[in-house]
Amino acid sequence: KAPPTARGKSLIDPEAPAPQSNIKTNRVISIVRLRSPAMAKETAADLTAVEYDVDSRLVWVLPLLDGGKADDRRQFDTDGMVGPDQGNQVAFDQVTPTVDGIFKGTGGCILCYGASGTGKMQTLAGKEGDPGLLERAANHIFDKQLATKVQVQVLQVCFEVVTDLLDPSSTVTYREQGGQVSMAGTKILTAASTKDCMAALKTAIGNRTKEDENLSALVYNFRVTVGEEQQVTDLFFVDLPASDFLLQATPPADEDLNLSELPAATRSLKVFMRVLTVMADKKIKTKPPYRDSKLTRMLQNIFTGGARLALICCVGLGAGDLHMTTPALEFAQTAMKVSIKDSKNEKGLDNDTLTKHLQAQIDKFDDAVHSRHAEVEAQATAEVERAKGLLTGLDALRKEHSALEKKHSELQAVITSWAVAEPEVDPEEEKKVEEALEKIKNMRVDLDASRKLRDEVTVMLPEIAAEYRELGSHAWHNGDT
Numbered sequence: 001k002a003p004p005t006a007r008g009k010s011l012i013d014p015e016a017p018a019p020q021s022n023i024k025t026n027r028v029i030s031i032v033r034l035r036s037p038a039m040a041k042e043t044a045a046d047l048t049a050v051e052y053d054v055d056s057r058l059v060w061v062l063p064l065l066d067g068g069k070a071d072d073r074r075q076f077d078t079d080g081m082v083g084p085d086q087g088n089q090v091a092f093d094q095v096t097p098t099v100d101g102i103f104k105g106t107g108g109c110i111l112c113y114g115a116s117g118t119g120k121m122q123t124l125a126g127k128e129g130d131p132g133l134l135e136r137a138a139n140h141i142f143d144k145q146l147a148t149k150v151q152v153q154v155l156q157v158c159f160e161v162v163t164d165l166l167d168p169s170s171t172v173t174y175r176e177q178g179g180q181v182s183m184a185g186t187k188i189l190t191a192a193s194t195k196d197c198m199a200a201l202k203t204a205i206g207n208r209t210k211e212d213e214n215l216s217a218l219v220y221n222f223r224v225t226v227g228e229e230q231q232v233t234d235l236f237f238v239d240l241p242a243s244d245f246l247l248q249a250t251p252p253a254d255e256d257l258n259l260s261e262l263p264a265a266t267r268s269l270k271v272f273m274r275v276l277t278v279m280a281d282k283k284i285k286t287k288p289p290y291r292d293s294k295l296t297r298m299l300q301n302i303f304t305g306g307a308r309l310a311l312i313c314c315v316g317l318g319a320g321d322l323h324m325t326t327p328a329l330e331f332a333q334t335a336m337k338v339s340i341k342d343s344k345n346e347k348g349l350d351n352d353t354l355t356k357h358l359q360a361q362i363d364k365f366d367d368a369v370h371s372r373h374a375e376v377e378a379q380a381t382a383e384v385e386r387a388k389g390l391l392t393g394l395d396a397l398r399k400e401h402s403a404l405e406k407k408h409s410e411l412q413a414v415i416t417s418w419a420v421a422e423p424e425v426d427p428e429e430e431k432k433v434e435e436a437l438e439k440i441k442n443m444r445v446d447l448d449a450s451r452k453l454r455d456e457v458t459v460m461l462p463e464i465a466a467e468y469r470e471l472g473s474h475a476w477h478n479g480d481t
């Protein structure tokens with residue numbers, strides 16, 4: 001059951017911060033933006049088709065048939081919601097994690113989806129007194145002071161023709177290398193401030209095809225370079241073609257659907273929706289058809305490169321918009337099932353930069369190995385010199401031990417001769433004997449100590465010799481690391 005709500009009126013304090021705690025970055029984030037009744041000049045009598053609760057991020061679509069029961073209404077949940085009386089700051093607060101990803105090397109894409117007149121472009125470009133997401137993102141990027149270079153690129157996809165809106169005379173082509181897609185032949189402006197970014201947007205809007213504006217997609221790309229390692233990361237803002245030109249909001253999950261036969265006017269949006277539908281449904285065995293439209297191929301790096309993606313679904317509250325509001329909310333819920341791995345882009349999409357970075361790491365490791373080898377070699381040399389000193393000391397101990405053994409033998413012979421002859425004991429001789437015995441006792445103590453030291457040195461010598469042989473046989477000059 002839905003909590004009691006006032007139809008057409010937000011229940012959240014306009015000054016309160018937007019809920020962000022439940023917004024996850026490991027899948028597509030779906031945010032519903034409710035159009036202000038004033039924008040469509042709607043009255044209270046018109047606002048009978050949709051109810052909502054900004055706090056719980058829930059939307060209910062009411063039945064239009066007379067006698068319809070409350071239980072018949074459909075409920076849609078979202079990751080975030082912007083009420084009809086809330087401005088673009090609330091919307092930006094909910095996509096800030098997607099913007100912040102570029103500072104860690106994670107690409108991002110923020111798309112505005114919905115029917116014409118629901119406020120898609122106003123969300124991106126803003127209006128007087130309420131800057132859009134593009135201006136707020138530019139301010140955010142420059143305020144962080146983490147980017148060493150900010151470049152902008154603005155393209156249009158209309159009837160499957162890609163146009164550079166900063167230089168319409170240029171010829172835009174696709175380049176694909178290592179699974180990464182880039183646009184060649186486009187004009188890329190280096191921006192020093194938010195003012196430069198907005199000047200580029202003004203130029204792009206001026207060059208946009210006015211007659212088919214609702215059938216075209218505007219793609220605004222921030223190419224941001226961050227840090228000493230010069231990471232290059234893309235942040236896309238996309239105004240998708242209006243969804244009211246489609247016969248249905250979600251393409252059928254038919255593996256045999258030939259998307260290349262779709263009319264050029266609606267192909268970009270339909271293929272985009274088909275890509276998300278395939279990514280959301282694990283039962284579909286076919287690969288997402290990135291190459292079937294110019295727009296999805298342009299955004300292929302977002303879908304396959306571990307980027308963060310946020311979908312802002314703009315809908316109306318009036319009964320006259322219900323035929324497009326319901327399919328739009330259904331697509332928003334489908335997008336919430338899409339998981340895109342949140343992986344760090346070490347060096348952006350520049351293969352040359354990535355190669356240089358990896359080579360620098362190899363050189364750094366090589367230097368560390370050389371340094372360590374020199375340290376081990378020095379330690380081995382010192383241990384060998386120490387072993388030589390121990391051997392010299394051992395030889396001296398052996399000579400001293402031999403002399404003590406000889407002296408002991410001589411004294412033992414004297415004692416034996418005394419015992420056999422049993423001579424008359426002379427006090428002086430007895431005293432000498434006692435002194436001799438005491439000296440022998442001390443000599444035996446010294447002899448035992450010498451033997452112990454000899455044994456310790458003898459045990460150490462093979463280990464030292466083996467270690468030195470191992471170090472000496474290390475074929476460093478052959479590159480064996």
